[in-house]
Amino acid sequence: MATLLIKRAQVVATMNDAQQELTDASIFIRDHVIQAVGPSDTLPDTADRVIDARGHVVIPGLINTHHHMVQSLTKAVPVSQNAELFAWLKGLYPIWAGLTPEMVRVSTQVAMAELLLSGCTTTSDHLYIYPNGVRLDDSIDGARAIGMRFVATRGSMSVGESQGGLPPDHVVEKEDAILKDTQRLIETYHDDSFGAMLNVSVAPCSPFSVSQDLMRVSAELARSHGVRLHTHLAENDHDLAYSQAHFNCTPTQYAAELGWVGEDVWHAHCVKLDDEGISLFAATRTGVAHCPCSNMRLASGIAPIRKMVDAGVPVGLGVDGSASNDAAHLLNEARQAMLLARVGRAMQAPEIRDGRTFLGCDLGPAEMTPRDALRLGTRGSATVLGRARDIGQITPGYCADLALFKMDTLGFAGGAVHDPVGALLLCASAQANHVVVNGRVVVDAGHLTTVDLPVLVEQHNRLAVQLVRSAGA
Numbered sequence: 384m385a386t387l388l389i390k391r392a393q394v395v396a397t398m399n400d401a402q403q404e405l406t407d408a409s410i411f412i413r414d415h416v417i418q419a420v421g422p423s424d425t426l427p428d429t430a431d432r433v434i435d436a437r438g439h440v441v442i443p444g445l446i447n448t449h450h451h452m453v454q455s456l457t458k459a460v461p462v463s464q465n466a467e468l469f470a471w472l473k474g475l476y477p478i479w480a481g482l483t484p485e486m487v488r489v490s491t492q493v494a495m496a497e498l499l500l501s502g503c504t505t506t507s508d509h510l511y512i513y514p515n516g517v518r519l520d521d522s523i524d525g526a527r528a529i530g531m532r533f534v535a536t537r538g539s540m541s542v543g544e545s546q547g548g549l550p551p552d553h554v555v556e557k558e559d560a561i562l563k564d565t566q567r568l569i570e571t572y573h574d575d576s577f578g579a580m581l582n583v584s585v586a587p588c589s590p591f592s593v594s595q596d597l598m599r600v601s602a603e604l605a606r607s608h609g610v611r612l613h614t615h616l617a618e619n620d621h622d623l624a625y626s627q628a629h630f631n632c633t634p635t636q637y638a639a640e641l642g643w644v645g646e647d648v649w650h651a652h653c654v655k656l657d658d659e660g661i662s663l664f665a666a667t668r669t670g671v672a673h674c675p676c677s678n679m680r681l682a683s684g685i686a687p688i689r690k691m692v693d694a695g696v697p698v699g700l701g702v703d704g705s706a707s708n709d710a711a712h713l714l715n716e717a718r719q720a721m722l723l724a725r726v727g728r729a730m731q732a733p734e735i736r737d738g739r740t741f742l743g744c745d746l747g748p749a750e751m752t753p754r755d756a757l758r759l760g761t762r763g764s765a766t767v768l769g770r771a772r773d774i775g776q777i778t779p780g781y782c783a784d785l786a787l788f789k790m791d792t793l794g795f796a797g798g799a800v801h802d803p804v805g806a807l808l809l810c811a812s813a814q815a816n817h818v819v820v821n822g823r824v825v826v827d828a829g830h831l832t833t834v835d836l837p838v839l840v841e842q843h844n845r846l847a848v849q850l851v852r853s854a855g856a
Contacts, residue, residue: 399778439789
């Protein structure tokens with residue numbers, strides 16, 4: 384059995400139940416599992432592979448709960464640079480109609496490479512458009528080659544413009560075909576075992592692109608196979624207006640009526656989730672994928688994350704689509720979650736506590752601390768994806784998913800000497816120096832070990848130009 388030793392880390396931020404941060408600590412790994420964590424002098428000092436972690440902060444591998452990886456082909460496309468969600472989608476649907484299986488495989492690997500280098504070890508992806516023979520299998524093939532833990536969600540769109548939906552008719556699918564393919568994918572690929580590298584989830588895209596019938600039947604299909612459910616909800620004001628106009632209800636009521644609440648469900652964004660929705664999600668343990676950069680990029684708003692967390696809603700982090708973020712750096716996403724929460728609180732009305740008046744700016748900094756943000760991207764995200772039993776913390780018996788960040792760099796100068804863990808979130812977002820997924824070193828001294836990155840980037844850029852030009856955009 385192969386062994387790996389992470390030796391003499393400056394700090395190991397375990398994210399365990401006690402929130403321990405261990406100094407001069409080591410981590411001993413056998414095969415895929417963490418065997419021991421503790422003071423370096425108490426652990427073995429040899430292994431099949433030893434990584435000298437002096438001057439590094441080690442954290443659990445970050446976990447991305449929401450993404451659209453094919454959109455890495457359309458980063459910064461001018462047609463949608465300055466648009467809100469609905470206009471942004473309308474500008475991009477005609478381009479994505481040209482996607483091919485090769486484009487899906489390559490863009491998946493590019494997106495995953497970007498995530499891995501940011502310290503992310505597990506990612507979800509929401510592929511909901513299937514033109515030109517594209518299948519979710521193409522994403523799965525890409526993930527297997529790069530070595531990332533993957534939650535592949537079978538997205539779908541079935542209601543086109545002629546039926547009152549947002550997408551053009553030529554990019555939607557028949558609902559019976561959607562359900563048949565979804566069942567095929569679950570039966571072919573889904574692994575619910577401890578430490579699984581691949582899960583499949585059921586993910587009709589949004590209230591404005593699928594029917595209520597498809598939502599109901601998809602939930603039934605998912606639960607009959609014991610897999611999770613995922614969709615977009617309450618992302619911006621147009622999203623709210625659509626639900627009111629077409630279903631005569633709020634997004635909260637929409638989700639509840641269709642059976643889309645419970646521990647097996649997570650919703651992306653929820654920027655406009657009302658108090659009723661927060662209470663319902665807390666009571667049912669319905670998860671939320673918080674995507675702060677995308678929410679800012681598309682001017683969707685500031686999600687009430689502190690209110691959600693305090694109420695008991697499971698909340699994780701997501702980078703969202705590459706074209707609504709133009710980056711897939713999950714450590715930076717955690718940083719932005721922290722900063723946006725503070726700004727959002729500062730914008731609220733003053734509060735009177737014990738006869739004293741506190742302005743928003745007085746209360747904002749405590750809205751989210753660096754460690755709060757790190758917890759969202761690890762423990763929180765693991766819970767949202769139904770993986771709290773095996774990933775999201777550095778604890779014996781958990782999967783060996785780790786990210787190591789080098790602290791003696793320019794970006795951390797003057798910060799890491801005071802609080803290395805805090806500096807990780809407060810200072811400029813760094814690339815990981817080493818990343819371990821399931822006991823395998825996939826980023827080694829800042830370099831991906833599983834793909835030839837320059838070749839991959841060249842291929843991806845060629846396909847990106849081809850895709851956009853073919854649409855005349």
